[in-house]
């Protein structure tokens with residue numbers, strides 16, 4: 001046996017453990033368990049056709065070799081992506097630190113105060129720089145954020161505008177090309193009419209409900225948004241501004257001029273370009289629109305003791321509850337990247353940001369001056385960092401290429417150059433020399449860059465920003481390192497204990513999978529460089545597509561969507577395009593089983609479909625007769641079914657093939673939500689069960705870390721008939737022959753994060769992947785068995801087995817006054833993150849251990865659960881002062897001089913022996929959700945602001 005095989009590092013239970021676990025379950029072998037779990041007729045006959053697995057060492061050599069195929073030329077392309085400097089202290093302590101990157105979305109506020117604080121800093125930074133009243137944390141990329149801005153402005157139209165069905169949205173022709181493409185994708189299904197034009201000649205007619213401007217424009221011109229917004233306001237047209245965050249250091253905040261929404265990317269704040277992503281987008285708006293904001297908002301509240309605590313605010317907006325009425329389908333966002341960008345602002349502070357922005361502007365001004373002297377015609381007179389030059393672009397392009405410099409060439413007579421944080425005086429001279437050579441003139445040597453001034457007085461920033469303490473005290477590395485550690489210590493991540501979140505698949509994010517993200521030639525590639533400079537990326541991305549196509553049993557894959565929910569949207573839009581290609585434009589009914597994840601109905605509505613919910617049986621399966629009835633009833637207009645497999649109830653429904661056939665017989669396509677793919681890989685696949693398209697959550701099944709709520713990668717894999725419609729990009733050709741417009745800003749979405757899944761598959765190989773699936777099922781069934789007698793599992797397959805996850809019923813404990821939340825919070829005292837609470841069934845917990853957890857860890861978790869059950873048995877409805885209701889217990893509480901509780905301090909903090917070894921102390925007591933929503937504060941305002949009046 002090769003004891004260095006990656007599979008042995010990735011999979012938790014050792015061989016001897018597996019035998020014990022199988023015995024507990026009561027089966028002879030792993031194969032017998034799998035036989036009893038997965039219906040025969042959907043089992044794959046052959047194994048996956050993938051390369052032999054590499055060891056970790058082999059993989060690191062391989063990925064280093066491949067990186068050399070990428071050319072990290074000096075890049076001045078701009079268009080929303082800029083080289084920048086990721087401070088090493090942030091790289092080492094956040095990006096490369098499992099304490100940060102393996103955390104989950106901060107639903108359990110008591111063990112998430114660290115990242116919640118970093119995200120509150122992020123919101124504050126965005127609010128300060130944009131001058132807006134409220135901001136979220138965060139969105140997927142600038143272009144999707146712009147599309148969200150359009151939807152928000154559409155839904156907050158005046159009553160009169162709604163009555164008259166005012167549906168025109170003005171888009172500046174100076175918008176980034178990828179953003180225009182996204183706006184096209186997102187406007188059509190919901191009947192918004194885009195009108196693209198020049199903002200200087202726009203006529204502000206009352207047919208328009210909204211407008212969006214690029215600030216500065218893609219040509220570098222800083223448009224006069226002040227005048228535009230004031231005219232628009234008079235005409236009842238609401239304005240969104242897509243603003244470059246670094247430019248806002250020098251340009252007055254759009255909020256000061258009355259903008260309604262400001263969006264953009266924070267990539268420039270220390271986030272590697274990574275061939276397009278992942279990067280966090282920001283979204284800021286007015287307080288009055290707070291209930292329409294997409295994504296997550298962090299708010300301030302208090303805990304049981306009245307101390308300040310943070311939480312995700314306004315959670316009732318989540319798709320989870322509002323489903324087809326949800327504001328958006330944003331679930332996973334880009335939390336880790338938002339955290340990093342916020343730390344960039346903390347590290348540099350207002351002075352540092354001014355220094356950087358000035359340097360960029362001054363360098364650009366010096367370049368403009370030199371080009372003028374060389375006789376070039378530079379067109380944009382007001383600029384921050386980008387110059388547009390009218391010249392023979394072919395000539396410049398040829399020379400620049402020889403000199404290993406990337407500029408942007410929008411057409412034959414135009415060149416644009418965007419200067420960035422990394423541009424030195426030497427780089428500047430090098431750039432000038434290229435233009436001098438093209439002009440056949442002597443170059444101009446610049447020794448120092450002096451102050452430039454190419455911003456008009458009316459647009460110059462005078463308002464202050466980042467005045468709060470947090471942005472003004474961590475400027476030395478020691479201080480920032482300790483601040484990052486201070487926050488990290490408040491958070492429970494996978495480097496502390498198992499996070500058994502059902503449906504979220506919190507498996508190992510191996511160090512070998514993560515290391516390549518720090519390699520220079522992976523991190524520093526602009527998404528729009530010529531393909532020849534990105535051959536490393538293209539090799540990896542193509543192979544990853546092929547691997548996923550093979551794993552899903554389909555014909556092709558698009559890696560573009562940046563999250564599962566975006567994958568859902570991409571899938572439905574592809575289905576829509578397919579129907580349209582057959583002149584079946586009227587097909588708009590989307591059937592969704594009642595147990596589906598809330599993003600499914602939310603997405604269907606965004607795709608312009610009508611949602612019809614189908615019933616579940618008492619056993620938790622899809623009610624096939626109800627489904628058949630509805631499919632037949634709507635057969636003339638049936639677009640598709642969205643189905644999760646195995647079901648969100650943790651069961652491989654044996655009727656799945658019949659279900660997919662019913663849909664096909666009635667003219668529909670089958671969309672499979674692939675969140676549960678960890679229960680399929682190598683054993684069955686969506687192609688095999690009769691689906692036509694599925695998304696995968698690479699941040700669940702394929703080892704990309706959750707990062708505290710993102711990055712995510714949600715590729716779609718499709719059957720043959722859907723291949724021509726895979727999404728494209730307006731700058732780089734990708735996707736099918738009849739590609740739909742863009743789903744994400746970058747051609748390959750979050751390409752840098754894709755390296756992780758590529759490594760995962762490369763190192764596990766067909767056998768390791770299949771083994772992982774089997775062990776995931778083993779681990780789940782072992783938990784089910786161990787908890788028997790203490791907890792009831794709600795649903796099981798026909799032979800009594802769970803899939804890779806299970807739902808345990810906590811509703812009976814209401815008799816003792818105990819809610820499922822009390823169990824979730826008490827688990828913190830035992831050192832565990834709660835499983836998924838109340839999804840898909842209210843009052844339950846959904847547990848998914850994954851294959852990466854060892855028997856020892858699973859045993860600790862089961863011991864904790866059984867011990868909690870004993871505690872439940874001892875409490876009664878009549879006395880709320882008990883160990884469950886008071887959970888979690890903080891260090892401050894158990895060491896206080898006074899102890900008011902009817903149980904011991906030891907029972908509170910060290911309920912089982914193993915806890916002594918590795919105690920996790922929550923930093924706050926239970927947070928008050930209702931109070932936070934009633935008193936919404938989403939910036940790090942000083943203490944007085946949230947002290948109770």
Ligand SMILES: *Cc1c(COP(=O)(O)O)cnc(C)c1O
Nearest residue numbers: 331332503563564565597675712
């Ligand atoms: C996680 C999940 C989604 C959404 O994926 P995101 O990446 O968070 O957008 C959709 N469906 C199911 C069943 C999920 O578990």
